């Protein structure tokens with residue numbers, strides 16, 4: 001039996017990283033394991049703030065090492081912004097719970113506008129705060145405006161010193177109770193339109209920063225805060241005008257990548273519990289895992305989870321290799337956000353169907369996973385927002401491939417400085433991609449890859465022959481249904497590339513595409529049912545509902561992989 005691709009704290013050793021990174025990641029796992037499951041569960045159930053985790057992170061310089069770009073790291077070789085190791089840490093934190101991940105995640109977001117700023121004093125201050133063990137916050141959202149950040153009501157009025165007085169509230173702001181630095185987005189009272197936007201650094205300990213409450217019913221702190229005549233000095237301003245708006249979007253581009261790894265970590269931990277429970281539960285004299293439907297559900301969950309990992313790992317390479325002439329990451333990023341996180345929901349759903357009542361028990365990790373996995377598709381842009389974004393790339397991706405030098409696996413100790421100089425968040429429709437067909441061709445002998453390829457080619461034929469008409473192009477409900485089909489082609493593409501790079505077992509790859517064939521069929525059926533779908537499009541949709549190619553021997557071998565997870569990991573009590 002090949003090694004399991006799932007994170008297992010018992011054997012975790014990220015040997016592909018440099019020694020210091022390896023030590024810090026292992027130390028994080030050890031901290032959680034030594035603290036034990038009882039404390040993990042009790043603090044979650046009691047909504048207790050995880051100050052002990054932040055103390056550990058501060059003492060080990062964890063966030064300072066991972067979140068200080070090399071240019072701000074004063075020559076410390078441990079400090080760099082490295083998406084590969086950030087992804088590894090994000091997965092570990094998700095594995096132990098959404099709250100630990102979230103405090104790290106909003107620190108990432110809070111730092112985004114700072115590391116994109118030319119304000120050297122603010123950068124130095126952020127680096128110092130990180131070194132002192134502080135966490136950060138990102139103050140973008142407001143209670144009344146949701147995704148519509150153009151309408152911010154946090155208003156800056158010029159004062160006599162060249163600075164401002166800031167007034168207004170922010171809502172849903174993580175770490176807003178403790179952050180050493182809060183990046184706050186607002187607009188000037190005296191300048192109309194986009195030129196009036198401002199991003200500035202606030203201090204949550206200042207008396208004019210008023211913490212109102214925790215908005216959520218959870219261990220993590222998602223704050224409402226108000227600024228009452230908060231003095232914004234010239235040296236606190238990070239960005240002005242359109243650059244402030246771009247900084248907001250580019251920060252979310254960097255930050256939202258962590259949601260996929262959080263989903264993966266949550267699913268991994270939940271899977272150990274679920275398989276172990278189901279396999280050891282005996283009903284009517286047989287193991288629950290002897291039921292064929294249970295085997296199918298757990299095997300599907302496993303295949304979906306491995307696919308999530310393959311796609312996300314490969315997306316890291318595109319992130320790290322990005323530059324002004326290669327912005328393909330701008331497609332793969334919303335894919336990790338909407339696709340991988342919704343896959344995470346499916347993985348947990350499948351397992352919960354199997355373990356049923358056990359998934360409610362307060363002293364399991366699973367009951368927390370079942371709740372928290374739902375959050376990830378909804379944060380930092382909903383599924384709709386990210387799918388609408390993905391659609392902008394569809395024409396070029398499917399029909400206008402371009403030559404790009406091959407992107408290798410990127411585990412090197414590089415600093416991903418381009419992420420902080422992404423430039424204006426425009427021109428997405430002009431981005432070109434390498435030919436998706438190459439990866440599919442290379443695996444054409446895998447039966448379900450070939451079957452899925454028929455569906456993918458079919459999508460191109462649909463768009464060529466029966467492209468959305470003008471009314472359909474204005475109908476986001478219709479377009480989102482189409483977008484789900486497109487997203488599957490992109491998903492399969494990077495999964496195949498990563499399978500090649502890692503020598504993934506053929507059974508697992510075939511099984512993953514068995515799932516994708518069924519998913520494509522499901523989304524085609526959905527498109528078929530839309531009121532806006534034309535008769536020709538509806539005929540196409542039904543013609544592309546396909547059956548995966550069954551293989552009983554593969555199914556049996558896949559089950560052995562899943563069964564091997566039973567007892568493979570249990571958190572230290």
Ligand SMILES: Cc1cc2nc3c(=O)[nH]c(=O)nc-3n(C[C@H](O)[C@H](O)[C@H](O)COP(=O)(O)OP(=O)(O)OC[C@H]3O[C@@H](n4cnc5c(N)ncnc54)[C@H](O)[C@@H]3O)c2cc1C
Nearest residue numbers: 106138139140141146147172173174379380381382384385
């Ligand atoms: C636990 C939690 C933590 C958070 N942490 C932070 C934080 O630290 N900092 C911060 O600034 N914010 C934070 N947020 C805010 C969060 O990112 C937003 O709430 C989230 O992006 C969704 O916005 P909304 O719920 O207001 O939905 P809305 O924006 O109100 O959207 C309503 C509906 O309209 C749809 N919609 C909106 N715009 C579009 C579009 N362009 N295309 C298609 N459909 C669209 C949406 O998909 C959704 O279905 C947090 C929220 C929560 C719940």
